[in-house]
Amino acid sequence: MRIAIISDIHSNLFALRAVLADIYHRHADKIICLGDVVGYGPSPNECVELIKERADICLMGNHDWAVLGNEDLAYFNTFAREAVLWTQVRMSPEAEEYLRALPFIVIENDCTYVHSAPFEPQAWTYVLNRNDAVFQFSALQTQLCFVGHTHAAGIFRQKNESYEFLIENQIYIDDQSKYIINVGSVGQPRDYDARASYGIYDREMKSFAFHRIPYDIESTQYQMQEERLPAYLVDRLSYGR
Secondary structure (H helix, E strand, C coil), X not given: CEEEEECCCCCCHHHHHHHHHHHHHCCCCEEEECCCCCCCCCCHHHHHHHHHHHCCEECCCHHHHHHCCCCCHHHCCHHHHHHHHHHHCCCCHHHHHXXXXXXXXXXXXXXXXXXXXXXXXXXXXXXXXXXXXXXXXXXXXXXXXXXXXXXXXXXEEEECCEEEEECCCEEECCCCEEEEEECCCCCCCCCCCCCEEEEEEECCCCEEEEEEECCCHHHHHHHHHHCCCCHHHHHHHHHCC
């Protein structure tokens, strides 16, 4: 089975469409979304509807949670907070209903799927460095854990008492290792690559590969400008940061 794993769409419909088209051409059997379908971008309802149609599983992200009124917005920066408030007044009842039903974590076969981290998923912890990863590995019940949240693609590996960060675009799963794999962001990458990011896990081949997909950034930015979303959020899409 080939499982496509996407995360952090952030209401970017052009990026989501481009990624879903690529997933189709790569013949994935299943699509799992790790959350943050909304927030930041101009097309929340359209993205929710498309995820509802195409994703087999979707998880709750912190921006989804915030848009539903469950998060203290004081913890968000000014731009994120403004985008959440903008999104809240535009969400359709159907989109809200879909988001409210999303789980925080799913464990399936050899994989954990979660937006932020396996330990206390609702705390929205970031796995940014070795120390973060070491702690999260101690809470991990499966060999593989797929996360988003940081918007930066990358892989942490634990083998015995050794921990390392891998920069390969494709890896083969070692039976003696555990992995925390961040699939990056579809709609707002922050790893200095403006292309949409996602990954495919092939269970039979025991492999995982990142895929970076170009999309129509300018059209997304135009829509954001038309909706008077913060200029900082518009500009950062060009630079992937």
